[in-house]
Amino acid sequence: MIYFHERILGSLIGDETFALPYWAWDIPQGMVIPDMYTNNSSSFYHTMRDVSHLPPQTADLNYVSDTNLSPEDQIDINLAFMYNQMVSGARKTELFMGCTYKAGKEGYCNGPGTIELAPHNALHTWIGSSLNPGREDMGKFYSAAKDPIFYAHHANIDRLWEVWREAHKQQLDIKDPDWLDSFFYFYDENLRLVRVKVGDVVDTIKLGYSYEQVHRPWLNMRPKPSYPPKLARQMLKTKEKNKLEMLSRTLVSSSELDTHGRALDASLTVKVRNHWRKKEKEEEKVIVVHGIEVKGDAYVKFDVYVNLIDQFKISPKFREFAGTFAHIPGGGAGKKKIDLKLGVSELLEDLEADQDESIWVTLLPTTPSCSNVTVGGVRMEYIK
Structure with a gap:
């Protein structure tokens, strides 16, 4: 579509x-809405934005x-968040891009990737007007x-796909023809209807464009645990031994929370088997x-x-942060159940919990609307 x-x-x-600009909100210099979009004499000016988020307000990527927060504190949090979403939590294509559709009625999947959930969805909401019920237009x-x-x-977002591949030294490893041969129709500059396959657009060089290189300070923002790992593990064991509730609820079995899911109307802590093996x-x-x-x-x-x-x-x-779920309404997929996958190998190593028999996973609601969310369960998997 952008192309x-x-x-x-x-x-x-x-x-x-002519080339479209990109808004580099992942680097400190770009963490405000660019002037070209806020000058009311510019054709890029738009009235349906949150006025409290106009410059000099620093964007909140989560x-x-x-x-x-001060601008300095917000920038630090943004950079740590980008590290999680682009590096430690996204070391596999599926984690970064989300699951791939397959042909047929059973081929639908709803497993968004790290960068789509946030900063993508989160920034849509941050920009949208607080005066409108759904934070339209961007929200x-x-x-x-x-x-x-x-745009x-x-x-x-498109640029960060290229950055991710470079940072992880990873080429596209999705070979499934169901995905690569999926196609869409667009009108080109001559008003011709053109059929484009997914496989046609995964290489920006073939499309005739590349991105200006900028410094990526978030690459070096690996977070540290909020507590020394050994002390944290002792505290967790003590709480479990004394049968104290961790946060608001504790569940021993996590394969399925309830027959119809568990409402996320309060923070939920689940003990998950770590399935440790070499x-x-x-x-x-x-x-x-x-x-x-x-x-x-x-x-x-x-x-x-x-x-x-x-x-x-x-x-x-803090290293305990594993990721986020951010959902914008109105996308047409709200009736489908969603799976959230978060890479945690590096996180568990830093918490010295990678060989523990079990870990505690906390789902922490951050919007009142989470009372309308149910969760089926929490488990650990391996992705090759």
């Missing part, structure tokens, strides 16, 4: 070299609600493209929060932590 949009614009102004799928910044936002070199341990069902028409977000001791120390700046 054809760019070509159409270039054709309209008679400039074959947005839930407004905070009183809802049906209206998001009315805002010109939509710069998505150009950066893993193969290329395998990744993955926490799977499965059977997520979202009802209602509001932005939904909850965070996932491992071996959390102190709810006052909840932040992507």
Whole structure:
């Protein structure tokens, strides 16, 4: 879509070299809405944005609600969050990109990747107008493209796919023809209807464009545990031994929470078997929060932590943070149950819990709308 949009614009102004800009919100210099989108004399100006988030306000890449953080603190959290979403939590293609569709009625899957959930979904919500019920325009799928910044936002998402492949030294490893041969129709700059396969657009060089290189400080923002790992493990064992509730609820078995799922109307801590074994070199341990069902028409977000001791120390700046679930309503997939997969091999190593028989996984609601969310269960898997 971005590719054809760019070509159409270039054709309209008679400039074959025209290129869309990307909004580099993942680096400190880019963590404010660019001036070209806030100047009310510019064609990129849009009235349906949260006025409290205009410059000099620093973007919140893991947005839930407004905070009183200083710009410096917000930048630090953003960089730590990017490290999790791009590096430690996304060491496999499926974790970063999400699951791949297959042909047939049973081929549908709903397992979004790290970068799609946030910063993608979170920034959509952060930008949208707080005066509108669904934070339109950017905060809802049906209206998001009315805002010109939509295209710069998505150009950066596309750029981060290239950055991810370079950072992990990984080429596309999805060989499934069901996915590569899936196709879509777009109108090109000559008003011709063109059929494009997924396999046609996975290489930006073949499409005729590349991205300006910028420094990526988040690559070196590996977080540290909020408590010394040995002390944390002792505290967890003491709580378990004394049969104290961890946070609000404790569940010993985690294969299935309830027949119809467990409502996420409060924080939920689940004891999960670690299934320790000598893993193969290329395998990744993955926490799977499965059977997520979202009802209602509001932005939904909850965070996932491992071996959390102190709810006052909840932040992507701490190693216990495993990832997030952020859901924008209106995308047409709300009736399907969703699986959240989070890579945790590096996290467990840093918490010195990689060989423990079990770990504690906490689902922490961050929006009131989580009362309309049910979760089927939490388990551990391996991904090759």
